[in-house]
Amino acid sequence: MFDFDVSDDELVFLIRQGNQEAERIxxxxxxNKQDKLIYRLLKDNRYCGLEHGDLKTIAMQSLYNAIDSYDPQKTVFDAYYHFLLERDLVNEIKRYNTFNQNLLNTAISFDEALEEGGCLYDIIGHQDESIKAVTEKTMLELAEDPNNALTPQDKAIIAYRLIGYSFTEIGKIFHKSYRHISRTVERIAKAYKIDLE
Known part of the structure; x- marks a missing residue:
């Protein structure tokens, strides 16, 4: 059994030699360092969709990485781990705030009435305004412009959208996911600087 006066550097050295008691210490x-930083980051980013357990997993992975890559000649372990921990947690929060995760963090009301024979999948497709659908006027101008570099599939997606199809229905036609169609429209909107609703 170890005395708690052992330094972090010595513990890392013992852990690398397979000592489980040093690992527990x-x-x-x-x-405590992990929990304080996680609570602070979650307080600042409470709408990102992450929970304490998610970030705790990242913190433990970060600790194992710090043990493996720590060089006692360059820095003190506590400072090195704090830097690594904060970097990994911030990167995870940034990853959860990307466009790919936005649809996962969007709520859908189950109170909306379904038509007879309808399903929840149909409701999601009719609420395209919540994910910033492109306006019809700008889409028509874009589809008719011969100088643009849109692919035939992009023009077809715009045409179906102008006719009134939802992203879900367009996805079924092209055998693509709802997410793929919405990202395609988002990409077109960014590339041609179209205003989003």
Missing amino acids: LFYRMK
Whole structure:
């Protein structure tokens, strides 16, 4: 059994040699640092869709990475781990705030009435305004412009959208996911600087 006066550097050295007691002591010491940083980041980014458990997993992975890559000649372990931990947690929060995750973090009301024979999948397709659908006027101008570099599939997606098809219905026609169609429209909107609703 170890005395708690052992330094973090010594614990890392012992952990690399396979000592489980040293591993438990280091994990216990770093737990408070992890929790404080996680709570602070979650307080600042409470709408990102992440929970404490998600970030705790990243923190433990970060600790294992710090143990493996730590060089005692360059820095102190506590400072090195704090830097690594904050970087990994911030990167995870940024990843959850990307466009790919926005649809996962969007709520859908189950109170909306379904037509007879309808399903929840149809409701999602009719609420395209919530994911910033392109306006009809700008889409028509874009589809008719011969100088643009749109692919035939992009023009077809715009045409179906002008006719009134939802992203869900367009996805079924092209055998693509709702997400793929919405990202295609988003890409077209960004490339041609179209105003979004």
